[in-house]
Amino acid sequence: MSHTIRVGDLVTGEAVVLDLRVAQLASRAVAFAFDVAVQFGLLLLVSLLVPIGFDDALQTALALSLTVLVLVGYPTAVESLSRGRSLGKLVMGLRVVRDDGGAIRFRHALVRALGGFFVDFWALGMGGAVALFVSLFSPQGKRVGDYLAGTVVIHTRVPKQQVELATMPPQLAEWASGLDLSQLPDELVLAARQYLSRYHELTEQARWDLGSRLSDDVGAAIRSPRLEYTHPHPYLSAVLAERRRRAAG
Structure with missing residues (x-):
C-alpha cells in the first residue's frame, strides 16, 4: 500500500493524519x-x-x-x-x-x-x-x-503548547553537531515533528516508508543523507534535537 504526505491533510496509508497547520x-x-x-x-x-x-x-x-x-x-x-x-x-x-x-x-x-x-x-x-x-x-x-x-x-510557527519529542540519540550526537541546518525549511521541520509525535500510531511499514521520505528530503536540505542502515526515527530525532539545541543556545 502506498503512503502519501500531504500538507494540511498529511495522510498515511493507514489514514493517520499528520496535521500541519493550514493558514486561515x-x-x-x-x-x-x-x-x-x-x-x-x-x-x-x-x-x-x-x-x-x-x-x-x-x-x-x-x-x-x-x-x-x-x-x-x-x-x-x-x-x-x-x-x-x-x-x-x-x-x-x-x-x-x-x-x-x-x-x-x-x-x-x-x-x-x-x-x-x-x-x-x-x-x-x-x-x-x-x-x-x-x-x-x-x-x-x-x-x-x-x-x-x-x-x-x-x-510555519509552531504552537507553544506543542511538545518537542525529538531526543538526541547518543550515537548520532557527534555527527549532528557538525551539520549545516541553515537550509532546513520550516515546513520540513514541522512535518518531521508531526511524524515523531504520531510515530507509535503508525504500522511498522508506514513508519519506514513515511520516515524514509521525510529523511530523504531532510538529508537533501542539510546535505547529509541518512545512511542506509539508520532508521528514519533516530535520524530525524537527531536533526531536530540539534536544531533545538542551537536555537536554545
Whole structure:
C-alpha cells in the first residue's frame, strides 16, 4: 500500500493524519494586504521613473506593462527566491509549499502569480472576491492560483503548547553537531515533528516508508543523507534535537 504526505491533510496509508497547520483566511488576508501595499509602492516608484512625453497609446501600453510586471513579477520573484515566503507571509509566519509538503519552485510561484492576477484578484477577480469565494469553500483555504499550481499556504510557527519529542540519540550526537541546518525549511521541520509525535500510531511499514521520505528530503536540505542502515526515527530525532539545541543556545 502506498503512503502519501500531504500538507494540511498529511495522510498515511493507514489514514493517520499528520496535521500541519493550514493558514486561515484572516492571516492570509493580512499577508496579502501587506504585499499589496508593497506592490503599489513599487508601482508608484516605477511610475516616477518613467519618462514623460510619449503619446497616449504608448503611455497606456507602458503603464499596463509595468502594472503586470509588478503584480506578477514581484510575487513570482520573491516567492521563488525565498522558497514560498513573500514579505507579507514572512510577517505573518506563513509559507507557500507544494501539496506534497516540499518547497515550491519558480514554476509554482509563476502559476500562483498568474492565477492571482488573472483570476483571483485583479483582471477577473473583482478585487479579491473570487479568491475569497474559492478559499471559503476549500478545506485547505486554497485560491484558484493554489489549485492551478498545486500549492497550499501553511503556518510555519509552531504552537507553544506543542511538545518537542525529538531526543538526541547518543550515537548520532557527534555527527549532528557538525551539520549545516541553515537550509532546513520550516515546513520540513514541522512535518518531521508531526511524524515523531504520531510515530507509535503508525504500522511498522508506514513508519519506514513515511520516515524514509521525510529523511530523504531532510538529508537533501542539510546535505547529509541518512545512511542506509539508520532508521528514519533516530535520524530525524537527531536533526531536530540539534536544531533545538542551537536555537536554545
